[in-house]
Amino acid sequence: MKLLEAVKSKKVAGTVLASALVVASFGTISAFAANGSDAIPKNTVMTASAPTDAPVATDKAQGTIEYSKDTYSRTDGSQNFTLENWYDPQTKNFRTDVKDYSADHQLLDYRSTYFLNGSDMVVIQRNSNGDPISGKWVKRTDDSHTFDILEKKTLGFSGVKQNYKADYWTSVGTGQTPDGKTLNKLMNSYQSYIDDNTLANMQNIVYVDRQTGLPAKEELYEDSTGTFKLFSSDTEEYQYVSDDGSIFSTDGVTLESVKTEKDALAK
Secondary structure (H helix, E strand, O other): OOOEEEEEOOOOOHHHHHHHHHHHOOOOHHHHHHHOOOOOOOOEEEEEOOOOOOOEOOOHHHOOEEEEEEEEEEOOOOOEEEEEEEEOOOOOOEEEEEEEEOOOOOEEEEEEEEEEOOOEEEEEEEOOOOOEEEEEEEEOOOOOHHHHHHHOOOOHHHHHHHHOOOOOOEEEEEEEOOOOOEEEEEEEEEEEEOOOOOEEEEEEEEEEEOOOOOEEEEEEEEEOOOOOEEEEEEEEEEEEEOOOOOOOOOOOOOEEEOOOHHHHHOO
16 A cells, blocks of 8 residues: 655654654655645655555455555665554544664664544554553544544545546656566656755656556655765555454553643654
């Protein structure tokens, strides 16, 4: 499944990253990058992520929950994270897990964010084994910001396909997978800050599977010096999965009630 990500520089705080990833998930992050319509700090590069040579698994016989995992890394090694999403098209329940890693792949942060029943946001901090160690809960009636954004998006697989029909994508030919499958090659060009002071020309190249309409590979390039260089890459998997009752469960930890999403995302 196509995921949308926020790519932060070293100076962007973890809370900002987590918040941006939640807002970006299952939506149209390229639109944010193209028109600057979201309130993300200028040293946050917004880009549409896509898998590199990952299989497209869309067999509903496996289940009805739409699942995606994106493994992201910057070329300079300064940022690495994984982003997993689960979305139930029937109940509209949504969960995002973010794992942030150091350059030597040591886990720095692991948290799960849930949007449940159209009314509750829950953030659970986890240890390296995935066990919950603390949790916070905010009601939509107290802070509805992210709920309001998510409601305006088309989530799940259909939102991914819709994203690649947007007019900011340009067809630039075709590409091939290692096994010879032909992919449509699309490009989105825009400008973005890659750090506090450097405004760069960006090219986001995505290869889309002709049969599924889902991405199969992405490469993000930046030109701040007169030459385009690879900035980041992603691998991603997406499939339908079954829910055994645990995916959207927040059991196992006492939730602290807070009044704002900022408080919920803070460590």
